[in-house]
Amino acid sequence: MKSKQQRQLFYLVPYGAWLLLFVIAPLFLLLFQSLTSANGGLTLHNYAVYFGSGTYLRMTFNSVWFAFLITLITLVISYPMAYLLNQLKRKQFWLLLVILPTWINLLLKTYAFIGLLSKTGTVNNFMSFFGIAPQQLLFSDWSFLLVAAYIEIPFMILPIFNSLAEIDPKLEQASRDLGANKWQTLRRVILPLSMPGVKAGIQAVFIPSLSLFMITRLIGGNRVITLGTAIEEHFLVTQNWQLGSTIGVILIVAMVVTMILTRDRVKKNTRK
Amino acid sequence: MAEQTPIIEFKSVSLAYGDTEILKGIDLSLEQGKFYTLLGPSGSGKTTILNLISGQLAATSGDILFENKRINDVPVEKRTVNTVFQDYALFPNMNVFENVAFGPSIKKMSKTDIERQVHDMLKLVKLDQYADRDISELSGGQRQRVAIARALANDPKVLLLDEPLSALDYKLRKDMQYELREIQQRLGITFVFVTHDQEEALAMSDWIFVMNDGVIQQNGTPEDIYDEPINHFVADFIGESNIVDGIMKTDYVVHFVGKDFENVDAGMRPNERVEVVLRPEDLDLTTIENGKLIVTIDDQSFRGDYYEITAIDDDGNEWQVQATNSAQVGERVGLTFDPEDIHIMRFNESEDDFDARLESYEDDDEE
Numbered sequence A: 001m002k003s004k005q006q007r008q009l010f011y012l013v014p015y016g017a018w019l020l021l022f023v024i025a026p027l028f029l030l031l032f033q034s035l036t037s038a039n040g041g042l043t044l045h046n047y048a049v050y051f052g053s054g055t056y057l058r059m060t061f062n063s064v065w066f067a068f069l070i071t072l073i074t075l076v077i078s079y080p081m082a083y084l085l086n087q088l089k090r091k092q093f094w095l096l097l098v099i100l101p102t103w104i105n106l107l108l109k110t111y112a113f114i115g116l117l118s119k120t121g122t123v124n125n126f127m128s129f130f131g132i133a134p135q136q137l138l139f140s141d142w143s144f145l146l147v148a149a150y151i152e153i154p155f156m157i158l159p160i161f162n163s164l165a166e167i168d169p170k171l172e173q174a175s176r177d178l179g180a181n182k183w184q185t186l187r188r189v190i191l192p193l194s195m196p197g198v199k200a201g202i203q204a205v206f207i208p209s210l211s212l213f214m215i216t217r218l219i220g221g222n223r224v225i226t227l228g229t230a231i232e233e234h235f236l237v238t239q240n241w242q243l244g245s246t247i248g249v250i251l252i253v254a255m256v257v258t259m260i261l262t263r264d265r266v267k268k269n270t271r272k
Numbered sequence B: 001m002a003e004q005t006p007i008i009e010f011k012s013v014s015l016a017y018g019d020t021e022i023l024k025g026i027d028l029s030l031e032q033g034k035f036y037t038l039l040g041p042s043g044s045g046k047t048t049i050l051n052l053i054s055g056q057l058a059a060t061s062g063d064i065l066f067e068n069k070r071i072n073d074v075p076v077e078k079r080t081v082n083t084v085f086q087d088y089a090l091f092p093n094m095n096v097f098e099n100v101a102f103g104p105s106i107k108k109m110s111k112t113d114i115e116r117q118v119h120d121m122l123k124l125v126k127l128d129q130y131a132d133r134d135i136s137e138l139s140g141g142q143r144q145r146v147a148i149a150r151a152l153a154n155d156p157k158v159l160l161l162d163e164p165l166s167a168l169d170y171k172l173r174k175d176m177q178y179e180l181r182e183i184q185q186r187l188g189i190t191f192v193f194v195t196h197d198q199e200e201a202l203a204m205s206d207w208i209f210v211m212n213d214g215v216i217q218q219n220g221t222p223e224d225i226y227d228e229p230i231n232h233f234v235a236d237f238i239g240e241s242n243i244v245d246g247i248m249k250t251d252y253v254v255h256f257v258g259k260d261f262e263n264v265d266a267g268m269r270p271n272e273r274v275e276v277v278l279r280p281e282d283l284d285l286t287t288i289e290n291g292k293l294i295v296t297i298d299d300q301s302f303r304g305d306y307y308e309i310t311a312i313d314d315d316g317n318e319w320q321v322q323a324t325n326s327a328q329v330g331e332r333v334g335l336t337f338d339p340e341d342i343h344i345m346r347f348n349e350s351e352d353d354f355d356a357r358l359e360s361y362e363d364d365d366e367e
Helices: A002-034 A045-052 A054-087 A091-103 A106-117 A122-129 A141-166 A169-177 A182-193 A195-210 A214-218 A227-237 A241-262 B046-054 B096-106 B111-124 B140-152 B170-187 B198-204 B222-227 B232-237 B351-366
Strands: B008-017 B020-030 B035-039 B061-066 B081-084 B158-162 B190-195 B207-212 B215-220 B242-250 B253-256 B259-262 B272-278 B284-286 B293-302 B307-313 B318-323 B332-336 B343-346
Touching: A002 A241, A045 A054, A045 A241, A054 A091, A054 A141, A054 A195, A054 A227, A054 A241, A091 A141, A106 A122, A106 A141, A106 A214, A141 A195, A141 A214, A169 A182, A169 B081, A182 A195, A195 A241, A214 A227, A227 A241, B008 B046, B020 B046, B020 B215, B035 B046, B035 B198, B046 B081, B046 B158, B046 B190, B046 B207, B081 B140, B096 B111, B096 B140, B111 B140, B140 B170, B170 B190, B170 B198, B190 B198, B198 B222, B207 B222, B207 B232, B215 B222, B215 B232, B232 B242, B232 B272, B232 B343, B242 B318, B253 B272, B284 B318, B293 B318
Parallel strands: B035 B190, B035 B207, B081 B158, B158 B190
Antiparallel strands: B008 B020, B008 B061, B207 B215, B242 B253, B242 B272, B253 B259, B272 B343, B284 B332, B293 B307, B293 B332, B307 B318
């Protein structure tokens, strides 16, 4: 008995070590940093700076607003797409095509978009055939939203697709049989039953979008400054690790709040 | 039988996927207020017929009529039929009340009407105390009842039931058979019940369609089908049967296992090759002297109200016997039966020819 318990403990070692080194320790360090001043004393000064500054609050609002827009755009595109994919014959194959781009490095994809959207890029070249002068496409809110949404879409489609695939096709038949047309069936049966997937998708897109920073620089041209950008600035440019950590803590709190809001409230209605 | 317009009619309805024919020219006609059963093994096309009536599938050719109107192109949601699905297909995101209220609420009934309707339906299936329960809290039998209540809440003219009892245990299945029959008679609507369980079909139905390979093999009352199976498949599928090859020497004389027997069938060609059916419950054990057949007992098992005996005759034919008295394995005994217990099946006889032949010599008998 004891040896079995010991063996189980042994298996826990890698996970425990990982958790300690890469989750718990960094979180404590972050929290600790955020509560210290430049000369090492404990202080709430960093939080006072953060909450006292219109710039930071605007940045926070920006982060949340853009993350919201990115999530909304991906959701509006992904739900119908996941729904259609589910109706296809070889749906796993078509899903794979959607998932494929996620295997490519984020930076590469971002640079590809710079190539597409720059003043001498593919899009402007194409437009010039129709006599349209080169437009400033990069470094705008729209290009930022476009690229961010492009990158996040697979993470929205996948959970929605999975939850749709889990719905028994008999339920759709039953709904039609009881007099509901396609639209009523979608609204009253399919949509409610796919909500777990929608929530998971929102989590998977909204939370990472809060701290996007590379795209803000490369595509948004630092016109869109989010909390992610601010953290990067503080750690790498101004070397103010304390304030950087403070913003990090704020960001983590925002993530936790999002998770609480989108979790499955009651675990009823799960079958079997 | 009073002449009334059939509620549902199939006119040479076929359905095929590419080269695979699922249904081959089905003709059938269902009357208002009866309990019909489509009986057959899996893949025989019985559920396909149900899906054609409900509209989940479309026929490749042929006409489907509902109260004399062609409904081939009427979408599922516009048909006044409802289905009880095999695995119930209850909406897991709704409770019992909401499930049953689904149809009426789609129809935009008033709130009080919906409440009354749901209450009535739950009462009909004896679940009026369960309105607020979640589906996950219900047992299989209760889910079954919710599925029935939900389908009936739309006041369908025809209720389709797709093997609804197959997931229930034996005792519950028996109870539900009785209850379904009662509900059908109380409401007076047409039930079309699909099953592969011949016992269930015989117990519940006014009329049975026996199906195999996308064709209706035989249709009739449970008694007709049990007593007068038209071919090997039906005889074998409905109940237990001993089937041997024989020759119909003349009217009322059949030759099998090397002997001539008196029987009650007629209307065939002289010396026509036929199949002979003897039901196990029509065979009795007797002494060798009194036996019409002499057999050796091969196996015996006790079934509560009878002994299931397997015996082998001197030609090597196997005989199933349901006997009230037991015997010894290895013992030689006689088998006896009455002339009317012998049922003759011709090869490739159609249902119409079969009925016509029966009628022709039954008229002779009366003269």
